[in-house]
Amino acid sequence: MTPTISMYGASLPAFMRALRNLRHVLELGEAHALARGFEPGVLLQARLAPDMRPLLNQVQMATDTAKNGAARLAGVEAPVFPDEETDFAGLYARLDRAIAYLDTITPAQVDGSEARPVVLRTPRGEHHFEGLGYLTGFALPNLYFHVSIAYAILRHNGVALGKLDYLGRG
Amino acid sequence: MTPTISMYGASLPAFMRALRNLRHVLELGEAHALARGFEPGVLLQARLAPDMRPLLNQVQMATDTAKNGAARLAGVEAPVFPDEETDFAGLYARLDRAIAYLDTITPAQVDGSEARPVVLRTPRGEHHFEGLGYLTGFALPNLYFHVSIAYAILRHNGVALGKLDYLGRG
Numbered sequence: 001m002t003p004t005i006s007m008y009g010a011s012l013p014a015f016m017r018a019l020r021n022l023r024h025v026l027e028l029g030e031a032h033a034l035a036r037g038f039e040p041g042v043l044l045q046a047r048l049a050p051d052m053r054p055l056l057n058q059v060q061m062a063t064d065t066a067k068n069g070a071a072r073l074a075g076v077e078a079p080v081f082p083d084e085e086t087d088f089a090g091l092y093a094r095l096d097r098a099i100a101y102l103d104t105i106t107p108a109q110v111d112g113s114e115a116r117p118v119v120l121r122t123p124r125g126e127h128h129f130e131g132l133g134y135l136t137g138f139a140l141p142n143l144y145f146h147v148s149i150a151y152a153i154l155r156h157n158g159v160a161l162g163k164l165d166y167l168g169r170g
Numbered sequence: 171m172t173p174t175i176s177m178y179g180a181s182l183p184a185f186m187r188a189l190r191n192l193r194h195v196l197e198l199g200e201a202h203a204l205a206r207g208f209e210p211g212v213l214l215q216a217r218l219a220p221d222m223r224p225l226l227n228q229v230q231m232a233t234d235t236a237k238n239g240a241a242r243l244a245g246v247e248a249p250v251f252p253d254e255e256t257d258f259a260g261l262y263a264r265l266d267r268a269i270a271y272l273d274t275i276t277p278a279q280v281d282g283s284e285a286r287p288v289v290l291r292t293p294r295g296e297h298h299f300e301g302l303g304y305l306t307g308f309a310l311p312n313l314y315f316h317v318s319i320a321y322a323i324l325r326h327n328g329v330a331l332g333k334l335d336y337l338g339r340g
């Protein structure tokens with residue numbers, strides 16, 4: 001059997017889908033606030049614990065994980081997105097910009113990156129991965145973490161969402 | 171370059187890692203309850219919204235997603251785990267049983283499943299996938315969802331956890 005799974009197929013479509021679903025979930029959150037007559041921005045400052053980041057930052061971190069993850073796998077420099085959004089419109093624009101960037105990454109750039117060295121610099125130090133381990137052990141779980149926490153913040157605040165809003169329907 | 175990514179490599183190691191990390195996160199939750207002097211089982215009934223499942227069910231759903239996902243990709247029948255756990259010890263045993271089951275699935279069973287038909291039966295009807303779309307569009311995002319929500323329930327209830335407890339440290 002011809003193998004049809006590739007690093008691109010295991011990563012970029014899922015990244016884009018997760019960001020599209022996150023945009024959809026946010027839209028439902030904003031609509032909920034407007035329907036209830038409260039300022040939607042209140043939701044963006046909501047958090048699940050005092051030392052967890054609020055919804056606004058969860059969305060920023062989800063887009064960063066996707067765009068930086070794609071760039072690292074492709075071996076290119078990711079664009080920097082300044083963390084300066086203050087409202088839902090700004091977050092939609094950030095998500096759209098990230099999705100448009102992901103759309104510029106080609107299968108040829110990402111395929112064959114299984115063993116490509118990836119260095120992740122965090123406040124806790126440098127983490128060294130090979131491409132496949134980076135994708136399955138960091139990029140995907142981290143992306144889904146931030147999208148899930150965004151969903152959970154909205155659910156916790158009364159927004160009517162279901163699992164299919166998170167997973168996507170198509 | 172020889173392609174080294176395979177359906178097995180993109181799925182089973184991540185499934186096992188996610189369940190091991192979930193066990194670790196639960197252990198920290200139980201230890202927190204014991205240190206504070208409250209019954210740990212209280213945490214298992216905690217939820218983030220009245221119509222979201224409590225922690226106990228989140229762990230059951232995470233194990234189901236991993237074991238059923240692996241079985242569907244391998245084209246075998248998954249073992250049924252009755253939802254009868256009532257305490258942390260029961261959930262640890264369920265996680266260990268799921269990890270041991272995943273460990274019996276071989277690369278030869280899963281590799282080449284990219285286009286294998288997968289039927290998912292839910293209360294909302296049947297969903298038809300090919301193996302790769304099932305893995306990237308359902309199994310992985312659903313598994314990470316339930317592990318993230320379990321983490322969030324514990325964080326919301328004051329358990330000191332960090333992102334590396336979710337992602338794993340090795």
